[in-house]
Amino acid sequence: MKRILPFIIILCVLGVALGSAWYLTRTIPGSPNAVAVTNPAPQSPGSPVSQASPSRASVKTGVPGAEPANTRGPVNAPAQLEEFGDFQCPPCGVFHPVLEQMEEEFGDKLRVTFRHFPLVPKHQHALAAASAAEAAGMQGKFWQMHKLIYDHQKDWAQVFDARPIFEGYAKQIGLDIERYKRDIGSEAIVQRIINDGKRAHSLGVSGTPTVFLNGQEVPFESLAPEKLRVLIQKEIASAGK
Amino acid sequence: MAIGNRQLAMYVAAALLSLLGIADALYLTIEHITGQSVKCTIISGCSEVLSSRYAVIAGVPLASIGAAAYFTVFSLATLAAFGYRFASTLLTPVVVAMFLVSLWLIYLQAFVIREFCQYCLFSAAVTVMLLVVVLIGLRLRRA
Numbered sequence: 001m002k003r004i005l006p007f008i009i010i011l012c013v014l015g016v017a018l019g020s021a022w023y024l025t026r027t028i029p030g031s032p033n034a035v036a037v038t039n040p041a042p043q044s045p046g047s048p049v050s051q052a053s054p055s056r057a058s059v060k061t062g063v064p065g066a067e068p069a070n071t072r073g074p075v076n077a078p079a080q081l082e083e084f085g086d087f088q089c090p091p092c093g094v095f096h097p098v099l100e101q102m103e104e105e106f107g108d109k110l111r112v113t114f115r116h117f118p119l120v121p122k123h124q125h126a127l128a129a130a131s132a133a134e135a136a137g138m139q140g141k142f143w144q145m146h147k148l149i150y151d152h153q154k155d156w157a158q159v160f161d162a163r164p165i166f167e168g169y170a171k172q173i174g175l176d177i178e179r180y181k182r183d184i185g186s187e188a189i190v191q192r193i194i195n196d197g198k199r200a201h202s203l204g205v206s207g208t209p210t211v212f213l214n215g216q217e218v219p220f221e222s223l224a225p226e227k228l229r230v231l232i233q234k235e236i237a238s239a240g241k
Numbered sequence: 242m243a244i245g246n247r248q249l250a251m252y253v254a255a256a257l258l259s260l261l262g263i264a265d266a267l268y269l270t271i272e273h274i275t276g277q278s279v280k281c282t283i284i285s286g287c288s289e290v291l292s293s294r295y296a297v298i299a300g301v302p303l304a305s306i307g308a309a310a311y312f313t314v315f316s317l318a319t320l321a322a323f324g325y326r327f328a329s330t331l332l333t334p335v336v337v338a339m340f341l342v343s344l345w346l347i348y349l350q351a352f353v354i355r356e357f358c359q360y361c362l363f364s365a366a367v368t369v370m371l372l373v374v375v376l377i378g379l380r381l382r383r384a
Contacts, residue, residue, distance in 0.1 A: 002323065003323075005323065006319045006320050006322070006323040006325070009319050010315070010316045010319055010320075013260070013263075013312070013315060014312065017263055017267055017308070017312065020267070021267055021270070021271055024271045025271055025274055090293075090354065090355065091293055122286075220296070220297070221296075221297040221300060
């Protein structure tokens with residue numbers, strides 16, 4: 001008996017561990033095994049998820065974000081990618097060139113939407129960065145500012161006050177600086193960022209970057225270029241059928 | 242093979258510590274699988290660490306690999322406590338390997354991700370304690 005007792009103990013611990021894991025993954029809302037809950041809120045006409053196939057159980061619609069959204073690519077592109085990002089989050093900075101690469105590879109087959117999800121107060125400059133990008137957007141240069149902010153994330157992330165740096169970027173891309181200064185603190189921009197946050201909340205976004213492809217959340221581990229490429233190719237192929 | 246009381250105590254301590262490690266790693270694995278946001282109650286930074294690209298290796302959540310490693314240690318410590326010599330021989334290299342991986346993970350948190358996750362730090366602390374216990378057990382075995 002003494003010889004098999006340790007094996008019995010080990011099997012008991014294994015059973016308890018696997019049993020509790022199985023139970024918890026079934027009961028926690030949002031788990032793959034739990035019943036999928038979709039948000040019945042109406043879609044925004046301009047929202048990229050409005051292109052998603054309604055037959056998929058995991059497609060979420062959410063409430064509309066800021067309108068018009070910051071988008072790139074044709075409205076009817078077969079692959080509609082929506083990113084919830086924080087300009088100060090390091091993984092978002094890593095994902096930025098990946099997304100640029102995907103846009104270059106897929107051209108007009110891919111439409112990208114960027115939504116703000118600044119993780120404040122953890123990232124103390126995230127809100128200022130989002131406001132700077134939106135202020136640039138007011139002059140039609142959101143994506144130029146978006147690129148500069150991400151490309152130089154390490155230059156401003158650790159400084160005490162990042163606003164002068166963002167203003168420097170504004171000058172660099174040729175913005176009307178007086179208008180930029182007026183717009184950056186405007187209620188309209190605050191509301192746009194809040195609206196994106198509300199959309200993120202309605203979709204269950206809790207971290208950044210969170211990416212949806214045709215309304216389906218892309219797991220973080222699939223944001224590597226080789227995996228994301230395959231997912232986009234699948235969406236384009238299924239749209240062509 | 243008969244083992245001394247102090248050596249037995251070390252193996253029991255190692256088994257109990259590894260149970261803590263299993264619980265911690267299992268919690269993180271479940272949160273990863275279910276897509277829940279892990280709540281950082283002492284320090285912030287859990288979401289940054291656990292959503293980083295280092296949290297998954299070849300599609301497998303790192304936390305689940307940790308849970309498997311702790312279960313291996315639990316099994317070996319239990320078998321060693323019952324006098325299985327091969328288990329006591331294997332226990333030390335396994336724990337040393339886990340300690341080295343923990344060092345690497347702390348390096349990633351400190352210098353690459355620049356955020357700390359309390360559950361990961363707890364796991365590292367458990368591994369350090371396991372290493373101490375196993376090394377004391379090894380010394381007793383040789384004495």
